[in-house]
Amino acid sequence: MDKKQVLKTAAYDVFSKKGYKATAISEIAKQAGVAVGSFYNYYDSKKAIFLDVYVDENNRVRQAMINELDWEMNDMVGLVSQIFRRSRSYVSSNKILMEWYNPLISDELHKYYSSEEGKVANPFHQFLVETFTNRMVEEGYSQKKIQEILQVYNLFYYMDMHITENDFSGISKTVEILATYFIKGILK
Incomplete structure (x- = not known):
């Protein structure tokens, strides 16, 4: 699975549990096992991944x-x-x-x-x-x-x-x- 898909899967999990407002990019990156800086290689913002x-x-x-x-x-x-x-x-x-x-x-x-x-x-x-x-x-x-x-x-x-x-x-x-x-x- 590529990193973008790993990020999206992690984001789905976190958004499903916490909702949009309570979710931070750092949580998505942590769950995906990537650095926060790497997140921005695939998505511009929390809105974009959401x-x-x-x-x-x-x-x-x-x-x-x-x-x-x-x-x-x-x-x-x-x-x-x-x-x-x-x-x-x-x-x-x-x-x-x-x-x-x-x-x-x-x-x-x-x-x-x-x-x-x-x-x-x-x-x-x-x-x-x-x-x-x-x-x-x-x-x-x-x-x-x-x-x-x-x-x-x-x-x-x-x-x-x-x-x-x-x-x-x-x-x-x-x-x-x-x-x-x-x-x-x-x-x-």
């Missing part, structure tokens, strides 16, 4: 969601509810993913995931767009209608990347309600 750890953890958790959910179910409202419910459950039980709401690092996370690079490198986002697009094609939606629906999905994605609980109390539950009623409206 982003690397967060992206991997988010991808791991979202892949678990993809594997667990029944994507073929006919009840689209139920599927959307399951996505939100599972997401809340996974995030609330994961110290690394809970940092999404931490003002010390959330701007960095939101900036990454709202960037074009972050969107393209987000397998869960790509999976949702592809899965729902294919489903709409199979159900006979016109390309115009599919593009309109995907534009609304992009708005949900935008809200998730830019609005935090500090900005709007209850945002995640509110987005779920909005998405649920949007799906109900489409299916009428």
